[in-house]
Amino acid sequence: MRTRVKICGITRPNDGVVAAEAGCDAIGLVFWGGSQRCVSLQQAEAIIAALPPMVTRVALFVDPSEAEVEAALAALPIDLLQFHGRESAEFCARFQHDYIKAIAMGDAQSPEQQMQKHGKAKGFLLDSHASGAAGGSGKTFDWSRWPGLKDRTLLLAGGLDATNVAQAIKQTRPYAVDVSSGVETSPGIKDPKRIQEFLNEVSRVDSH
Numbered sequence: 655m656r657t658r659v660k661i662c663g664i665t666r667p668n669d670g671v672v673a674a675e676a677g678c679d680a681i682g683l684v685f686w687g688g689s690q691r692c693v694s695l696q697q698a699e700a701i702i703a704a705l706p707p708m709v710t711r712v713a714l715f716v717d718p719s720e721a722e723v724e725a726a727l728a729a730l731p732i733d734l735l736q737f738h739g740r741e742s743a744e745f746c747a748r749f750q751h752d753y754i755k756a757i758a759m760g761d762a763q764s765p766e767q768q769m770q771k772h773g774k775a776k777g778f779l780l781d782s783h784a785s786g787a788a789g790g791s792g793k794t795f796d797w798s799r800w801p802g803l804k805d806r807t808l809l810l811a812g813g814l815d816a817t818n819v820a821q822a823i824k825q826t827r828p829y830a831v832d833v834s835s836g837v838e839t840s841p842g843i844k845d846p847k848r849i850q851e852f853l854n855e856v857s858r859v860d861s862h
């Protein structure tokens with residue numbers, strides 16, 4: 655099966671277009687004020703309007719209020735929610751939208767323990783942050799801790815770039831990889847060359 659690619663932290667319409675044209679499957683929009691990649695609803699609207707069809711639009715939140723999530727869903731055609739904080743399963747399932755839950759691989763709790771709580775999650779994004787800390791750190795985690803589960807949809811994130819994504823895929827066999835800082839020149843500013851190199855590496859390892 656082909657490894658899907660999500661490019662997270664898109665802040666400019668043209669970066670979304672470049673990511674889509676390079677072949678990415680999903681883009682992530684960060685709606686958390688503490689992030690250097692945070693976008694307003696107006697910025698997100700412009701990014702989404704510029705996208706071609708068939709690209710999944712993911713809205714990322716960190717411990718949001720219900721009103722914040724509802725405001726985004728009311729204003730924008732969001733396909734998937736991503737919760738990156740300490741949100742409960744009950745909270746995440748409240749919005750009649752599929753969601754993915756970020757799993758903090760820097761946490762003392764095992765990924766399996768964290769996932770158990772979210773039976774309704776459509777998938778899990780395993781990232782290198784500790785619980786309560788921000789993502790998009792550019793740091794990898796120990797891939798040998800990748801869960802051996804076959805019945806859940808697992809996405810790999812954290813410190814990926816064109817130099818390590820092939821090895822990461824070989825070792826973990828994720829459903830998708832998620833990248834942000836590894837395809838940037840500075841936080842929130844995506845680099846077309848790095849995006850293309852990243853997508854090329856994913857295709858190369860998939861074809862072997």
Ligand SMILES: O=C(O)c1ccccc1NCC(=O)[C@H](O)[C@H](O)COP(=O)(O)O
Pocket residue numbers: 662663682684686689690691714716738781788789790791792793811812813814832833834835836
């Ligand atoms: O990107 C952010 O600033 C951010 C802030 C708070 C929570 C999550 C955030 N980003 C999540 C991601 O972009 C993904 O987890 C990402 O693929 C991993 O980031 P990176 O290590 O930079 O590739």
